[in-house]
Amino acid sequence: MIKFVDATKVYSNGVVGLRNVTVKIDKGEFVFIIGPSGSGKSTFLKLIMHEEVPTEGEVYVNGYSVHDMPQSEVPYLRRSLGVVFQDFRLLPNKTAYDNVAFAMQIVEATNREIRRQVPLALGLVGLSKKAKAYPNQLSGGEQQRVVLARALVNNPAVLIADEPTGNLDPKTSWEIMNLLEEINQRGTTVIVATHEKSIVDAMKKRVITLEHGEIKSDEQKGSYFNED
Amino acid sequence: MNTERSRVMSRKDHTSMKIRTVKLLVKEGASNVVKNKLMTFASITTIVITLFFLGIILLLAVNITSNIEVMKRDLKITVFLNIDVSPFQREEVITFIDGRKEAGIVSEYVYISKEQMFEDMKQILSNDALMKGLTPENMAESFEIKLTDPVYSEEFIQQLSALSGINKDNGIGYGKEELDKLEAILKVFNYIVMAVLAVLMVVSVFLISNTIRLTVFARRRQIEIMKYVGALDSFIRWPFIVEGLLIGFIGAVLSFLITSQAYSWLQHVLNIVLTNFSLAPLNVLEFGPVALRIFVIYAIFGVIIGGIGSFLSVRKHLNV
Ligand SMILES: Nc1ncnc2c1ncn2[C@@H]1O[C@H](COP(=O)(O)OP(=O)(O)OP(=O)(O)O)[C@@H](O)[C@H]1O
Ligand SMILES: [Mg+2]
Numbered sequence: 001m002i003k004f005v006d007a008t009k010v011y012s013n014g015v016v017g018l019r020n021v022t023v024k025i026d027k028g029e030f031v032f033i034i035g036p037s038g039s040g041k042s043t044f045l046k047l048i049m050h051e052e053v054p055t056e057g058e059v060y061v062n063g064y065s066v067h068d069m070p071q072s073e074v075p076y077l078r079r080s081l082g083v084v085f086q087d088f089r090l091l092p093n094k095t096a097y098d099n100v101a102f103a104m105q106i107v108e109a110t111n112r113e114i115r116r117q118v119p120l121a122l123g124l125v126g127l128s129k130k131a132k133a134y135p136n137q138l139s140g141g142e143q144q145r146v147v148l149a150r151a152l153v154n155n156p157a158v159l160i161a162d163e164p165t166g167n168l169d170p171k172t173s174w175e176i177m178n179l180l181e182e183i184n185q186r187g188t189t190v191i192v193a194t195h196e197k198s199i200v201d202a203m204k205k206r207v208i209t210l211e212h213g214e215i216k217s218d219e220q221k222g223s224y225f226n227e228d
Numbered sequence: 229m230n231t232e233r234s235r236v237m238s239r240k241d242h243t244s245m246k247i248r249t250v251k252l253l254v255k256e257g258a259s260n261v262v263k264n265k266l267m268t269f270a271s272i273t274t275i276v277i278t279l280f281f282l283g284i285i286l287l288l289a290v291n292i293t294s295n296i297e298v299m300k301r302d303l304k305i306t307v308f309l310n311i312d313v314s315p316f317q318r319e320e321v322i323t324f325i326d327g328r329k330e331a332g333i334v335s336e337y338v339y340i341s342k343e344q345m346f347e348d349m350k351q352i353l354s355n356d357a358l359m360k361g362l363t364p365e366n367m368a369e370s371f372e373i374k375l376t377d378p379v380y381s382e383e384f385i386q387q388l389s390a391l392s393g394i395n396k397d398n399g400i401g402y403g404k405e406e407l408d409k410l411e412a413i414l415k416v417f418n419y420i421v422m423a424v425l426a427v428l429m430v431v432s433v434f435l436i437s438n439t440i441r442l443t444v445f446a447r448r449r450q451i452e453i454m455k456y457v458g459a460l461d462s463f464i465r466w467p468f469i470v471e472g473l474l475i476g477f478i479g480a481v482l483s484f485l486i487t488s489q490a491y492s493w494l495q496h497v498l499n500i501v502l503t504n505f506s507l508a509p510l511n512v513l514e515f516g517p518v519a520l521r522i523f524v525i526y527a528i529f530g531v532i533i534g535g536i537g538s539f540l541s542v543r544k545h546l547n548v
Contacts, residue, residue, distance in 0.1 A: 049456070071461075078458035089453055106459040108249050154457070 001027050002048060002158065002189070007057035007067070009043050009213075017043030019213040020057070025191065027157070030184040032200050033193040034224060035210035041193035044210065045160050048191070049081055050074050062157050079107055082151030082159040082188075086166035088143045090135040096122065096146045097131040103150045121149040125179060141172035148179060158189040165196055173199065197224040253463070257470025260443045261478075267439035268475060274435045275479025275533060276486065278428040279526045283487040285421050286525065290518060292414055295510050296407055300378040303407075307388060308368040308395040317393030318369070324391060325373060333380045337373040345370065368395060429533060436475055436537025437544075440468050444545045451546065468542045469535065476534020480526040487522065491515050 002025040009017040018040045025031055033041045046052040047059050050066050059066040062080040064073065090099050100121055104114045122128050125145040135143055144164060151159055161180065165173035177192075177199050184190040194200060200207060200223060207222030208215060261268050309318060328334040340348075345367040375381055389396055444451070454464050495512040502510050 075455075075458040075460050078456060081458075083456045089449065089456075091450055091453065102453075103457045105249075105252055106454050106457045106463060108246055108463075111248065150457075 001025065001060070001062070002191075003058075003060040004044075004047070005058040005060075007047060007054040007059050009040075009047060009052055010055045016213050017052070018047065018054075018210075021213075021215055022057075023208060023215060023218065025189065027189055028184070028187060030181065030190045030205045031192070032203075032205055032207045032222070033191065033210065034195070034200060034207060035216070037195075039210040040213040041210055042162055043213070045162050045191065045193055048158075048160060049083060050077055079154060080157050082148075082154070082156035084144070084147050084151050084159070084161040084164045086163040088135070088140075088147050088167075090143055090146055090150075092135050095132050095134055096127060096138065096142075096149075099135070099146055100150045100153050103153050107154055109154075117153050118149075121153040122146075124152065124183075125149045139172075140168050141175060144168065144172075144176055145179070148176070148183070152183060152188070156188065158191065159183060161190070161192045161194075163194055164192065165194065165199075170198075177203065200224045249463070253466040254470050256467035257474060260447075260467060260471040261474050264439060264443050264446070264471075267435075267442050271432070271436045271439045271475050271534075271537075272479045272482065274428075274432045275476060275530055276483040278425070278432045278533070279480055279483035279529060280487055280490075281428060282425055282529060283483065283491075283522055283526065285418075285425065286522065287487075287491055287513075287518070289418065291513055294513060296411060298510065300407055301374075303374075303378060303381075305373040305375070305381065305385065305388075306370060307373065308370045309393050310395045311366070311368050313369065313393045317391070321371070321388075321391050321393050324388065325371065328384065332376060333384060335374045335376045337371055340370045340372065342367040342369055429529075432533045433537045433540070436472055436534055437541035439475065440472055440538040440541035441545050443468060443471060444541065465542050465546060468546065469538050472534040472536075472538025472541075473531050474534070476530035476532070476537075477527060478530075479534070480523075480530030483530070484523050484526050487526075488515055488519065 004021045004023045007021045008019050011017055021040075021044070033044055035041055043052065047054055047066065048061050050061075050069070053059075054067045057067065061077060064077045064080075066077065069077065091102065094102060097118055100118045101114050104117060109117070119128065119131070122131055125148045127142060127145045127149065130138060130142060133142075135146070138146065144167075148164075159180070164180070165176050168176065173196060177196070180190050180192060181203070204221040204223075206218070206220050207224075209217045209222075309321065322339070325334055325337055329337070342364040346362070346364040349362070349367070375384060388394060451464055492515050495515065498512045502512070
């Protein structure tokens with residue numbers, strides 16, 4: 001579960017990333033974070049994963065007090081999260097399989113666990129056949145599937161995606177979004193920041209709209225700019 | 229909220245690193261060494277040079293100490309009796325020296341009689357005019373005494389000169405003070421050398437930390453991913469530390485090989501020179517007996533320099 005209590009993030013240059021945000025996301029929810037560029041979507045996600053800390057207020061994630069946690073605990077917070085970015089961030093010198101396995105090596109999984117989990121994760125994202133391919137041999141959509149497999153392989157409670165379809169064509173974007181929904185249906189909380197108007201409108205999920213760092217609306221089965 | 233924590237592996241599982249993790253980290257570190265060729269080469273070279281200097285200094289010190297020791301042990305105390313010494317006085321001196329010998333202070337001594345001295349003089353001066361009118365009676369008897377350890381010399385000479393048969397005007401011949409002076413000079417020389425060595429080490433540390441910095445930058449992406457996935461700080465740091473340690477160790481091994489070759493050659497040449505100038509028993513020590521000690525010192529210094537270099541760099545450039 002994720003809870004923001006009156007959380008504000010002012011960057012060191014004085015720019016306000018997020019202002020007095022209070023919101024609660026329950027376990028198992030699927031949430032879109034939308035809003036114009038610069039409205040604070042990425043800041044919201046960065047606070048969840050402790051890439052930034054709130055300058056005021058509180059942020060709770062999976063039982064951790066993110067606003068006030070020792071640096072030594074951050075890795076354990078991150079292990080409870082899976083993260084996906086617009087720009088994939090795969091290691092170019094490792095195959096799809098090794099990229100996913102790498103995430104498990106990092107958390108010191110056994111070789112046996114790795115051999116069992118990695119094919120499962122690749123299967124889940126429909127990429128079993130490309131396990132041996134290197135990132136530059138994969139399409140954008142395929143690369144993002146590898147990233148999803150990597151984010152999921154350690155079984156995180158929450159999946160965070162910052163514009164996961166930002167570099168993909170509409171058809172592929174839909175495939176990725178459907179995959180995210182499938183992942184959500186298996187019990188993982190999914191939070192997606194996006195600009196994909198048509199997809200958000202069609203999927204009828206909870207939608208939190210940000211503007212100038214503040215929550216402008218928060219609706220179940222919401223849609224894009226539904227006020228006008 | 230806390231129930232979700234159970235999905236995350238518990239902290240206690242990770243307090244000690246697992247063996248396969250260690251293997252993985254060492255492998256990563258080693259591959260860094262290979263990938264980062266140019267800077268690695270530069271770092272290894274400085275380590276080789278630094279350790280080579282260290283080795284030369286150590287070997288020089290060992291040789292000088294051992295040779296001074298040899299010289300000291302070889303020093304003879306030459307003491308003359310008065311020309312008109314009485315048998316009783318002579319006996320007193322011999323008794324004293326024998327007593328010291330039994331006490332383990334004197335290792336050996338030779339008595340040179342008036343006749344013996346006269347023969348020796350004749351040999352040296354042949355039939356020179358100086359020998360005219362000289363008889364064995366003009367000669368002084370003497371003792372050549374070797375001590376078991378030069379530290380006894382002062383006390384021994386003092387006690388010896390208190391005996392009445394001893395000729396005090398000629399003084400008691402002994403070269404220890406000169407050797408002591410030589411040692412003092414060498415000590416100063418040692419300090420200068422150590423200062424130079426310290427500078428070299430700082431340069432090595434700096435170069436290694438720079439090498440590691442390049443690796444850190446080259447691996448930005450990987451480090452970032454590791455952070456997102458929840459790698460422990462130690463897990464991210466270790467490959468870089470391993471890289472530094474490895475550079476240090478490789479440098480140590482290379483430097484050792486170079487040192488042993490150079491030294492063996494030098495030893496060979498110098499010993500020929502020493503023999504030809506009949507400076508024996510001075511000699512340059514064999515490398516074999518000190519090889520292990522030198523290698524251990526190299527390895528320790530190499531690894532320490534590498535470790536400090538990478539540690540500094542990781543602390544500065546790896547914001548984990
Ligand atoms: N590291 C930073 N330092 C200073 N200001 C920042 C930093 N990151 C973001 N900001 C500022 O904070 C505000 C919110 O940025 P944020 O990245 O959260 O927006 P966003 O909604 O993700 O935008 P986009 O849709 O373009 O990704 C912006 O004004 C941005 O310029
Ligand atoms: Mg953004």
